[in-house]
Amino acid sequence: MSRKEALNKLRDVLLLRREALRKALDGDLSMLQSFSQEGGDVMDAAMDTAQDEISSQLVEVESRELSQIEDALNRLRSGHYGDCENCNKAIPLARLQAVPYATLCIECARKQEKYAPRLSTGIGDSSQASNASL
Numbered sequence: 001m002s003r004k005e006a007l008n009k010l011r012d013v014l015l016l017r018r019e020a021l022r023k024a025l026d027g028d029l030s031m032l033q034s035f036s037q038e039g040g041d042v043m044d045a046a047m048d049t050a051q052d053e054i055s056s057q058l059v060e061v062e063s064r065e066l067s068q069i070e071d072a073l074n075r076l077r078s079g080h081y082g083d084c085e086n087c088n089k090a091i092p093l094a095r096l097q098a099v100p101y102a103t104l105c106i107e108c109a110r111k112q113e114k115y116a117p118r119l120s121t122g123i124g125d126s127s128q129a130s131n132a133s134l
């Protein structure tokens with residue numbers, strides 16, 4: 001299988017994953033809405049709060065992954081998918097198959113973690129300001 005064929009398969013993976021995440025996000029958001037609409041007693045309220053917190057964390061993780069997937073699909077369209085954003089080398093297929101929305105080769109990803117370990121979870125935030133309203 002050529003790299004191009006492999007990348008085409010990864011696009012299908014990304015599209016399916018995006019669909020699944022969108023559905024999950026829809027479910028989580030409607031759950032959050034139904035929690036806030038119901039009254040319930042104190043015990044229920046405490047349970048709801050705990051579940052709200054878990055749900056909002058999930059929504060955060062899922063919406064972050066969703067924006068990474070959108071980004072990967074944009075790169076597929078522009079023909080830059082699979083290239084390392086830092087060194088422009090081709091990201092190995094094995095890495096893309098493990099992390100289809102990877103933007104860095106393993107070497108660059110490691111370097112980035114080494115120099116900015118705490119930034120690794122926050123890096124995407126500035127680029128997804130449009131999703132912050134979620």
Ligand SMILES: [Zn+2]
Binds near residue numbers: 084086088108
């Ligand atoms: Zn690189």
